[in-house]
Every structure is written in structure tokens, then in C-alpha cells.
Amino acid sequence: MNKLILKYLAISGLLVGTIFGILGAIPYIGGFALFCVLFLSAPFVMLLLIMAGKLDLTTPKDSIVNGALTGFFANITFSFAYSIVVALLYITTKFTTNYFLTAMIINSPVWLLIIIILFIGVLTATTNAFSGFLTYYIINLIRDLYEKKHADEDR
Helix, strand or coil: CCHHHHHHHHHHHHHHHHHHHHHCCCCCCHHHHHHHHHHHHHHHHHHHHHHCCCCCCCCHHHHHHHHHHHHHHHHHHHHHHHHHHHHHHHHHHCCCCCHHHHHHHHHCCHHHHHHHHHHHHHHHHHHHHHHHHHHHHHHHHHHHHHHHHHHHHHC
16 A cells, blocks of 8 residues: 555545544534544545545555445544543533443543554454445446446537
8 A cells, every 4th residue: 555645545534534423522513523434434545545635545455445444443533532522621611421431431541542543443443444445336336337428428
């Protein structure tokens, strides 16, 4: 894999995870933000990089690896940003959107939080690998339909 593409995927995944991590602490938006990180971060980042001309999906393997890396990076920053925001909200204003998660973040040892974040990171990498795989096939389907339509117009 090209190191430049890996850098773009990592930075984009980290930014997406941070944005959704901050949004995750908002009531009623947190569930949607978690869903986006679990399933939609890889397609979003891959489409963004394809439109910018930085990424080209040539094989299903590329899409799976790109999706897994993006999902893992997005989950790591989502978890850290969410933990920091929730801890700050609870310490300063005693406000919490989820009592169980807030108690776990505030009272658990750091090593346990890191292990949980890494475990969920593997889960997120798996789900985003699958959604990246679907993105590859949907992009190719749209590309084939577009080429078929324009091939008929040229005749």
C-alpha cells in the first residue's frame, strides 16, 4: 500500500472520528454519531478521497483494507474525543447523557479503557471493511451504468 494513501486515510479517519466523538456527547445525536462511526466512516472517507483524486479503488482487496484502516482510526479518535467530552461535562456541570458510560469513563482504570477501545476498534474495522467492500461494488455499478448510458448515446 502506498504510504501517501495510508497517510490520507489515517488523517481523514482521525478527523471523522474526532468530529463524531464530539457530536456523540450531544443527546439524541450520539446514537447516530456512533452508527456513522461503526458503519459509514469508511465509505464517507473513501468517497471524499476519490472525489479529491487522492484514492482509486482498483480491487476489492484495496477497498477492504482501506475500509478497515479508516474504521479503526475513526474509532480510536471517536472513543478518546467522546471520553474527554463526557468526562469534562460530568466534572464541570454534572451533566451526563449515559450514566453507565460516564461512570465507566470516570471510574475505570486507564488500562481497562484502552483494552475496551481496542476491542471496539477491531469491531469497527470489521464493519467498515464490509462497508468499504460494498462501496467498491456500488461505485463500480454506478460507473458501469454511466458508461453503458453514454455508450448508447455515442451510437
